[in-house]
Amino acid sequence: MSEYAIEVEDLRKVYPGGVEALRGVSFRVRKGEIFSLLGPNGAGKTTTVRILSTLYKPTGGVARVLGYDVVRESGKVRRVIGVVSQESTSDDEMTGFDNVYIQARLYGLSGEEARRAAWEALRFMGLENAANRKVSTYSGGMKRRLEIAMSLVHTPQVLFLDEPTLGLDVESRRELWKLILDLKRRGVTILLTTHYMEEADRLSDRVAIINEGRIIAVGTPEELKKKVGGEAIHIAPMDPQDADKIIERLKSHGYDVRKAGRIVVVKVDDASRRITEIIKLVEDVEVLEVGVVKPNLEEVFLLLTGRRLIEEEPSTTARIPTRR
Amino acid sequence: MIGATLTLLYREIKKWVNRKPVFVVSLITPIIWIALFGKSLNLQSLFQPPPGVAQNPAFASVYKSMVEKRMLELFGTTDYFTYMSSGMLVAFSLFQGLFSGVSIIFDKRLGYLDRLLVTPIPRISIWASKILAVIVRVTVLSTILLVVAIAMGMQLKEGIGLVDLLGAWLVIVLVAAGISSLYAMISFYASHQEVVFTLGNLLNLPLMFASSALFPVEQMPSWMQKIAKANPVTYAADLVRHYLIGRAVNDYWKSIGLLVALVAVLLVLSAWLSVRWMESR
Numbered sequence: 043m044s045e046y047a048i049e050v051e052d053l054r055k056v057y058p059g060g061v062e063a064l065r066g067v068s069f070r071v072r073k074g075e076i077f078s079l080l081g082p083n084g085a086g087k088t089t090t091v092r093i094l095s096t097l098y099k100p101t102g103g104v105a106r107v108l109g110y111d112v113v114r115e116s117g118k119v120r121r122v123i124g125v126v127s128q129e130s131t132s133d134d135e136m137t138g139f140d141n142v143y144i145q146a147r148l149y150g151l152s153g154e155e156a157r158r159a160a161w162e163a164l165r166f167m168g169l170e171n172a173a174n175r176k177v178s179t180y181s182g183g184m185k186r187r188l189e190i191a192m193s194l195v196h197t198p199q200v201l202f203l204d205e206p207t208l209g210l211d212v213e214s215r216r217e218l219w220k221l222i223l224d225l226k227r228r229g230v231t232i233l234l235t236t237h238y239m240e241e242a243d244r245l246s247d248r249v250a251i252i253n254e255g256r257i258i259a260v261g262t263p264e265e266l267k268k269k270v271g272g273e274a275i276h277i278a279p280m281d282p283q284d285a286d287k288i289i290e291r292l293k294s295h296g297y298d299v300r301k302a303g304r305i306v307v308v309k310v311d312d313a314s315r316r317i318t319e320i321i322k323l324v325e326d327v328e329v330l331e332v333g334v335v336k337p338n339l340e341e342v343f344l345l346l347t348g349r350r351l352i353e354e355e356p357s358t359t360a361r362i363p364t365r366r
Numbered sequence: 367m368i369g370a371t372l373t374l375l376y377r378e379i380k381k382w383v384n385r386k387p388v389f390v391v392s393l394i395t396p397i398i399w400i401a402l403f404g405k406s407l408n409l410q411s412l413f414q415p416p417p418g419v420a421q422n423p424a425f426a427s428v429y430k431s432m433v434e435k436r437m438l439e440l441f442g443t444t445d446y447f448t449y450m451s452s453g454m455l456v457a458f459s460l461f462q463g464l465f466s467g468v469s470i471i472f473d474k475r476l477g478y479l480d481r482l483l484v485t486p487i488p489r490i491s492i493w494a495s496k497i498l499a500v501i502v503r504v505t506v507l508s509t510i511l512l513v514v515a516i517a518m519g520m521q522l523k524e525g526i527g528l529v530d531l532l533g534a535w536l537v538i539v540l541v542a543a544g545i546s547s548l549y550a551m552i553s554f555y556a557s558h559q560e561v562v563f564t565l566g567n568l569l570n571l572p573l574m575f576a577s578s579a580l581f582p583v584e585q586m587p588s589w590m591q592k593i594a595k596a597n598p599v600t601y602a603a604d605l606v607r608h609y610l611i612g613r614a615v616n617d618y619w620k621s622i623g624l625l626v627a628l629v630a631v632l633l634v635l636s637a638w639l640s641v642r643w644m645e646s647r
């Protein structure tokens with residue numbers, strides 16, 4: 043048995059009409075990990091999930107889930123996966139319970155087993171009190187949790203979550219993150235797609251950055267963030283005129299330093315260890331603030347593509363990455 | 367496969383019954399059909415005796431027997447309402463068939479179909495549940511329709527037995543299965559519900575009017591007779607009349623054979639094309 047739950051090799055998809063959604067995607071997801079596909083709208087995340095969950099056929103390449111080929115052994119794949127798609131797929135004319143119960147029956151559970159499994163899934167998702175209400179009365183967050191309950195009722199070994207927190211408010215998003223981490227603790231392998239860098243960063247063991255149908259980087263969040271030059275120490279001198287003095291001092295000690303406004307940015311690989319040395323070096327300068335800034339995945343994406351993950355977001359929050 | 371089909375059928379029926387107002391309206395529909403078509407198209411009222419005749423009891427009775435003789439020739443019963451309501455059962459089934467298409471399009475648009483397709487159920491059970499749901503609907507509603515028609519004056523044939531009722535039901539079910547198969551396969555390939563509604567009206571009205579469902583074929587213009595005689599709805603309506611009101615059918619076994627063959631072809635074609643759509647994306 044392979045240590046990988048999902049293996050994807052050179053996956054390609056051309057939609058009827060000619061859109062090339064995937065142009066050779068390869069990655070592997072280890073058993074028990076949360077693996078994220080991080081990329082902007084149209085990158086090919088949903089297409090990847092649809093192929094892996096046997097909904098669409100690839101134009102080229104191979105994909106296996108728990109060793110089963112998604113095209114030739116689609117029936118076996120379907121037995122071991124759960125899918126929460128980007129759009130709502132519950133029946134909002136029925137109650138939450140009925141939605142989950144029917145799902146359980148479709149996986150071959152008997153009436154009694156299905157009822158028990160449905161209640162357990164609903165309870166796990168915190169929906170037991172709303173179970174007998176029609177889904178049309180649910181909030182956005184509740185609907186998402188119901189979708190997950192529906193996808194969990196047959197205890198799948200691999201779970202696909204396509205943009206699970208899209209459109210949710212901050213509180214529901216955090217709630218859902220907690221539940222996703224709970225699932226991981228139960229041993230479920232999770233492939234998650236998102237265009238929120240914070241989500242990928244917080245939840246994932248490993249992240250693949252996807253753009254225009256290609257994976258452009260894979261690694262743990264930490265590894266990826268190192269690509270933007272590791273961490274940085276920001277020093278804000280009391281008197282802005284002192285900035286040059288600091289820069290000169292640090293440069294002479296071999297540091298990679300630049301100025302961003304009135305702040306001195308020192309790129310370091312391991313900020314928490316370096317910080318004491320750096321503070322000592324500028325001891326004689328009056329400093330307002332010294333801080334360690336961790337690079338984030340948004341910066342990684344910006345560095346690799348020159349684009350932002352969420353295009354409409356104001357660029358004021360963007361920091362200029364070092365291009366090397 | 368049977369388990370999955372029954373589970374999905376359970377969902378269809380639960381949805382139908384759950385939508386209380388819609389469910390009640392769907393139960394009233396057959397009553398409205400009978401009341402509107404049956405009583406407004408009361409051809410018999412055209413044959414009221416003229417005033418001079420009506421006043422003379424002897425003339426009136428002769429007139430009445432002449433009219434009845436003519437009615438019997440045309441409709442196989444002295445009562446048009448009886449003729450019409452038995453044909454109505456078939457026409458009604460025709461329109462219920464649209465619901466297979468409508469619910470498939472809804473499941474497609476709501477994403478529910480995608481959810482079903484990632485479960486390990488056989489694809490054909492999705493299709494089968496839609497056809498069976500129509501059959502269940504038609505069975506319930508036709509029963510209501512028949513009971514209401516009887517209450518409003520429909521005369522069943524003398525000594526009607528369980529076998530006759532079963533025969534009529536089977537014919538109605540065949541119509542429902544055939545027509546819902548047709549709309550099911552269209553709906554898997556169509557992207558909008560308008561396609562199904564438009565095609566439904568385009569197809570259902572001529573199927574209903576150019577058949578013996580409402581009027582005897584012999585009374586139609588000759589070009590229409592040709593269509594009506596080839597129209598499977600005519601076979602179905604004639605058979606239902608045979609079972610319910612005892613009107614003679616010209617080619618009993620031929621009618622049954624053609625109907626069964628056509629519905630079988632539609633079922634197979636529809637199942638095959640529907641499954642093909644589900645597997646070819």
Ligand SMILES: Nc1ncnc2c1ncn2[C@@H]1O[C@H](COP(=O)(O)OP(=O)(O)O)[C@@H](O)[C@H]1O
Binds near residue numbers: 086
């Ligand atoms: N059913 C489809 N038919 C044609 N093109 C599609 C279809 N689904 C997605 N696409 C196109 O494929 C590309 C990738 O889409 P998608 O996989 O949905 O990206 P993401 O989920 O990352 O936003 C986009 O250009 C999108 O417009």
Ligand SMILES: [Mg+2]
Binds near residue numbers: 089
């Ligand atoms: Mg998507």
